[in-house]
Amino acid sequence: MVPDMTEFQTRILTAAIRAPSGDNCQPWRFHFESELLVRVSAHFHRAKSFFDFEHRATALSIGASIENMRVQAASEGFATELAYAVENGGENYATLTFTRNEAMRISQARVAALFERTVNRRPFLPMAIHPSLRAQLLEEPVDGVMVQMITERRGISQWADVIEIGDRIRYSHPVIHEELFSKLLFNRQMAQDVRMGLEIDRLGVGPLGAMLLRWLRPWPRVQRLSRWGLVYALARQSGLLARFTGALVLITTGRTGSQNWVRAGEQVQRIWIKAQELGLQTHPMPVALYLDQRYHTEGLNDFLPAHNELLQRLRSRIESLIPTGTGVMLFRLGWGWPMRGQSVRLPLDRFLD
Ligand SMILES: Cc1cc2nc3c(=O)[nH]c(=O)nc-3n(C[C@H](O)[C@H](O)[C@H](O)COP(=O)(O)O)c2cc1C
Incomplete structure (x- = not known):
């Protein structure tokens, strides 16, 4: 556990950083404003890449980390309310607020898949998907x-x-x-x-x-x-x-x-x-x-x-x-x-x- 962070926050953060990112640059920053409120912003320096035209790949990767946090929260019986930041080219992207809502609870299989997911660059079988x-x-x-x-x-x-x-x-x-x-x-x-x-x-x-x-x-x-x-x-x-x-x-x-x-x-x-x-x-x-x-x-x-x-x-x-x-x-x-x-x-x- 990271000092000053609760176990819940640590689990949310651990899920967030399993998101994919271009060249595995991990372009995220998180700030917990309270136990159940986290602000997500970009780390533009880490994200620097020819492919990150107008920070688009960074934004995509931030979206993926938001989805991971939502899944982790839902697996613990929390709903996620998402507020996107004003678009001004700045580093702030969104704020997530978690509220207890048992109706949102999802299967553990989903959260397990989040942690198991990884890119596979090997050849696939030329088989149809049903x-x-x-x-x-x-x-x-x-x-x-x-x-x-x-x-x-x-x-x-x-x-x-x-x-x-x-x-x-x-x-x-x-x-x-x-x-x-x-x-x-x-x-x-x-x-x-x-x-x-x-x-x-x-x-x-x-x-x-x-x-x-x-x-x-x-x-x-x-x-x-x-x-x-x-x-x-x-x-x-x-x-x-x-x-x-x-x-x-x-x-x-x-x-x-x-x-x-x-x-x-x-x-x-x-x-x-x-x-x-x-x-x-x-x-x-x-x-x-x-x-x-x-x-x-x-x-x-x-x-x-x-x-x-x-x-x-x-x-x-x-x-x-x-x-x-x-x-x-x-x-x-x-x-x-x-x-x-x-x-x-x-x-x-x-x-x-
Ligand atoms: C915006 C974006 C672009 C990516 N482009 C490529 C790509 O061109 N080729 C590739 O093999 N993987 C690509 N990836 C996957 C990343 O390399 C991968 O997410 C990162 O290395 C971390 O690995 P993991 O997703 O298996 O945890 C991309 C991921 C993102 C989010």
Whole structure:
């Protein structure tokens, strides 16, 4: 337990930080104003990333942590009242108030799934997901957030192409390369010391892939090998992962503003926890969406001239696949060999204001 925190608050915080975050950056801060009132804000410095355009990924991750707190509270017989902060580009996002309400109590299975959930980047089995399970995943919609489950081959293939184009840009961008390698945790010891970032043995690339990844650290090496098709091969790998899966799930929001990204994060996490409960695996693949949004707003500014053609292609594909609204998250959903254990998190006191 953290000094000055009650057991209830500690349990709420412990659940909150099991939420997903881009590159496992854990961009949350929490301030308990009283026993049953917690303010959630962003840690923009920890969240800094090329993919966090206009702090959108941060807002999504905050939404996911809010959902976790709501589930933990409900499992203890508390209702959660959520007040979103005024949108002014500041760090404050929301305040949660918990009130005793036995009618809200949910099953322990849900809260267990919250703690067991983890991203699975391994290949999934190309098996369909039964419509009754798909319906269960969508049982509790969040207002203003749209969920599209793509299960037919043509749709999956179209999105797999988009993912592949996005990854061709990702793997040929020196800034993204440096960021990725600054966040990789190359061994157990490093993971235990740093407790933030991507553990190499959770990337689903196997021991050989991990060796290759270590070797690819110097950017000039990647550049040299790109002439021999390295970037193309890496992106192809992502495309294949997306193609051979039960479903791709696209989350969109019709409205702009950080509050809608927070809401979308609540929705994403609700589905991921439910998927875990049903034994389904999830793997986020939103890179193409985020690169496209940056390009759509800022133009080629943060990219290389060589990316222009790929970005234009990405734009026209995404425009036709999402005619209205903004893509917030795209992920693979399917049956597969589960990951063991959990990814690392910082100690609880590092999240307190
Ligand atoms: C906004 C957002 C974007 C993410 N993008 C990716 C991604 O492109 N590829 C990936 O493998 N995981 C992605 N993730 C998953 C995180 O890497 C993962 O949540 C984090 O490493 C912690 O691991 P865990 O969710 O298994 O606890 C994303 C998560 C969020 C919230």
